[in-house]
Amino acid sequence: MTETVPRPTLEAVAARAGVSRATVSRVVNGADGVTEPLAERVRRAVEELGYVPNQAARSLVTNRHDAVAVVAAEPESRVFADPFFARQLRGISRELTAHDNQLVLLLTEGRHDHARVARYLAGGHVDGALVFSLHLDDPLPGLIQRAGVPVVFGGRPGWSGGGNDVVYVDSDNRGGARDAVRHLLGLGRDRVAHITGALDQTSAVDRLDGYRDAMAGAGPRLVAEGDFTLAGGERAMRELLENHPGLDAVFAANDLTAAGALRVLREHGRRVPDDVAVVGFDDMLPFAEQTEPPLTTVRQDIEEMGRLMARLLLRGLDRTAAARGTADGSPSGVICPTTLVRRASA
Amino acid sequence: MTETVPRPTLEAVAARAGVSRATVSRVVNGADGVTEPLAERVRRAVEELGYVPNQAARSLVTNRHDAVAVVAAEPESRVFADPFFARQLRGISRELTAHDNQLVLLLTEGRHDHARVARYLAGGHVDGALVFSLHLDDPLPGLIQRAGVPVVFGGRPGWSGGGNDVVYVDSDNRGGARDAVRHLLGLGRDRVAHITGALDQTSAVDRLDGYRDAMAGAGPRLVAEGDFTLAGGERAMRELLENHPGLDAVFAANDLTAAGALRVLREHGRRVPDDVAVVGFDDMLPFAEQTEPPLTTVRQDIEEMGRLMARLLLRGLDRTAAARGTADGSPSGVICPTTLVRRASA
Structure with a gap:
């Protein structure tokens, strides 16, 4: 195991930047009310000291982890060999990164691992999940729904347990x-x-x-x-x-x-x-x-579908944070258009 | 967002299996002292009800999340195109799954995302991390070390900040x-x-x-x-x-x-x-x-190297749990042998 180096504190950043603890805290947590030159000084001090904000304390305030899980119902080996998944993941990664959310890809060896995935999702490690589940008889969507985290599905889920409240992105x-x-x-x-x-x-x-x-x-x-x-x-x-x-x-x-x-x-x-x-x-x-x-x-525009899934989830999370319980009016499915590409075979 | 279905409780599982809450808790948390027929009844009830144990409560008891992060210093697109990484990940996935630990792959778009990865690692979402960082000037290992989680590196890190306590797996x-x-x-x-x-x-x-x-x-x-x-x-x-x-x-x-x-x-x-x-x-x-x-x-046996990384990390975690602070005696590097394969070119 690597030895733990003492973590630089909020106080150390404040001292380095010559500002108050409250100012550092505001900059680090993305709050308003700090002038740009001051914010820049704080950011430089954060960088120089390698300060890592205390995520747990931050989560208590914002109720967010700024992390989104991606779950594929397929085993790890198939996920990595699937060119579609790679492209969808690219769109997801770009969109989440643009919103400074961490992409957390949960991999499994097979169906017997799905309960563990649901436990992880229920454990308060992510704000929501993007789920790829292709098969009609797949128990994963049900397990994930019981985990109680917001979900957007990739592809229309065959499973009908969620009623109208299931959000998904699919091709037409x-x-x-x-x-x-x-x-x-x-x-x-x-x-x-x-x-x-x-x-x-x-x-x-x-x-x-x-x-x-x-x-x-x-x-x-x-x-x-x-x-x-x-x-x-x-x-x-x-x-x-x-x-x-x-x-x-x-x-x-x-x-x-x-x-x-x-x-x-x-x-x-x-x-x-x-x-x-x-x-x-x-x-x-x-x-x-x-x-x-x-x-x-x-x-089909696969990468754009991934981007849309991430965008829908983040938007839903913002709405939930702003006014809990008013998630009605969500679209149940977002259908992306397709284009016929003519080559020689027809 | 999907609507939250009420989660089945520990009490519901106990009622269904006809056992006490304590018995369910012992089975779910992998403790000893429950006879096999009883344990089997509990497992069946867990399955039938789709019970998801409360991970947060469980973590309080065991101090473990049963989750291990994998972090690559390369951008997402390169990670997915790299046949070595895919093979190493296969070894890691198999080993973690065999120990019922969740593989949490943290993806990024580039170096500017590394501070966010460190925040996630510091946030109490995983028990440790397996880190691939190939370049001598990479700031990621330092950031991760400050996050204070146990780490095993894939490949000898060029960075020398960790002294003798850096654990890594490499080919010879x-x-x-x-x-x-x-x-x-x-x-x-x-x-x-x-x-x-x-x-x-x-x-x-x-x-x-x-x-x-x-x-x-x-x-x-x-x-x-x-x-x-x-x-x-x-x-x-x-x-x-x-x-x-x-x-x-x-x-x-x-x-x-x-x-x-x-x-x-x-x-x-x-x-x-x-x-x-x-x-x-x-x-x-x-x-x-x-x-x-x-x-x-x-x-080089790439998949075996991945398996070894996971095994070393899990072993270190067990040791830490058994007697905190006695991590001395860890090997600093595990070097896997190579084999010359003769074909026509020499």
Whole structure:
């Protein structure tokens, strides 16, 4: 263990800056009423002495820790391998940092660790949590809600325990899917198939609904179930070609699924887009540009979604601090628009 | 904000399990003296009700939060892109989870956020910290030491403020470098050059020292400064070929540097290993297997180092709890052995 060096005190900072303890305290806690030259002197003394304010004492006054937890329901190894999560986290990190809030990422090895995460959240270490929980049967959201901290979810939670008071940020999965299918119909295709994502995730359910919306009255519904993986896309594409050899377009639930479909279409001698047009979802870069042919797909602004989640949580915390109990009127879901990105595949 | 559902109480769990409050408390806090069938009944009731123990009350008793912070001195975006950090974190996560401790990863956007990290550590939210700080001029270790929490460092800290009481886990960078150079000498090479890493990092300094050890009396020291990047390796290799065209071997400070050297040697028509033998450091997979030719290199067990860091910290915490103030006798550094992995390049 490292030996503890004596921490410089508030008094030492006051002496160095030649001001009163109260002035140092006001500057350190971000209160008003100190002139800028004086505040600057205090900040310099804080820096020179390496003063660390007593967070516990400060929390007693402000009732805030200036820290926000990020919790992913996936195991640590998957969290670190997921390019989406990395991008969302970037948006979250930037927004929290801009408000001088500490990002506290709580990692786990699996579901059996979720009770411990809930204990940590309930223990008064953070002001709120940003939670990513993708699967419909996940117990994490319920556990976290019982921990009694304000939460904003990333993606519409499938779990319905929270009623209207659940706040989340999501892409317009349904609208984006509608755009994709309408684009294919607009190209004159009339046998448009859909390969779904993993249907235990709300994003997959919403994209399937978008496909159904757009296909109403426009042609037969040709659906095969995928799972958001490349191998799942290959499997589903084979199934579709067997059952519906006349199909002339495919809307795949994500870019990986589309890449699997492209591979199987090539194996079967179908030209893309001439024989079969293909659209993906996500615009996962550089992946979506490197498929053969490059993929037309639906783009979501992942980093902005992360930023929005953080902003909503911080805004809610301010409101709670200003007038406890008047959280009504919160939006229950904030839906971010998507954009169709045209490349060669459709 | 999500609405707060009333939290199930200790009393509710006791009623459900048909036991006393004291029994529930003992089971929840991991104390002895409860028979296994009774403990099992309590655990089932805890699960069924979704009971979350009051962490604050528990901390008062045990003086522990069962949470350990991981702090990297690098910005969030670089932390997530670094394959080493991901592997070290995996080791840490597994070890902490095995001891039911929560991994709390504190992310930042840059150096200006380090004071906030120190505040969080000082605020009584974690029992200790595992700190990765690679650069000699980094203020983070000092800030963290002032925060007064037990710390184990990943890699030998360049900063010397902590005296002998600094605990760290590192690879045997110097010994591994010696092995690499001795291997080249053992192949009969007598003009062995070294491309260094970024010399503001202790690992680069230690590897250079290992090269010097092995070259003592064995031939001229041919050194060019690199920076652990591929481009740096290319630059340094060009410089070496210009100044010492007769060189017949290169020990590069890491695998990326070695890949840059291989590229420049190929450009200059030097065959590897026939004309020039090359050894790297790290065994970064699959990268080190995919160079042309595949790279002979020095392997470190990154995941095990992470596990060791966590183990040392937890052991120190137990010792502190058992007898406060008797932390003497701690090892100051734990050095993990390296292995030379032979492939085609040397």
